[in-house]
Amino acid sequence: MNQKTRIVEQTEAIVRERMSGQAAGHGMDHVLRVLASARAIQAEAGGDLVFVELAALLHDVGDAKFHDGVERSAEFARKILGDLAAGDDLIEHVAHIVDNISFRKTETADALSLEGQVVQDADRLDALGAIGIVRTIEYGAAPPPGVAVQPFYLMDAGDAKTGIGHFDEKLFKLKSLMNTDAGRRMAEEREAFMQTFLDQFMRENT
Secondary structure (H helix, E strand, O other), X not given: OOHHHHHHHHXXXXXXXXXXXXXXXXXXXXXXHHHHHHHHXXXXXXXXXXXXXXXXXXXXXXXXXXXXXXXXXXXXXXXXXXXXXXOHHHHHHHHHHHHHOOHHHOOOOOOOXXXXXXXXHHHHHOOXXXXXXXXXXXXXXXXXXXXXOOOOOOOOOOOXXXXXXHHXXXXXXXXXXXXXXXXXXXXXXXXXXXXXXXXXXXXXXX
């Protein structure tokens, strides 16, 4: 096993331990799906696979939802990789990706490397399709501390936040934000499934 492969495996073990208590689609299940999608996109789009794997593993390790509203993923990524003697260039590249891929930073993020674009696409893909529907329902029903429970559907929602509303507020915007051809293709398929689900859901509620 070479050093970089060892670092990836050790990082995964550390992230598993740190995120073991997180749920609502924002725990290790999410990280592993992002890792799998990132590997699939990288195989087509290119970029350094080790950077992609490490950034995918670490992108939510300090998610603000679980750290009193403070985003700490880049900070934790630097510490974890530093303890593993990963090397300054690798550490800073991964930390930069982790610090600039979130949807809430869409307007303010620094430009991403190819590896960052791959991981960002993979992260956004996990908000789409069947998984995206389940995550939306789970998050609304069992949100992290300090976040109000959000119903999936209200007949007369008005200005109330709902899971259904989240589709137009965020999820249906993600396809147009994809960086890679592979990401766009995957997003198109998943978005089509979500639209079919919503059409059926609304037919059953009228």
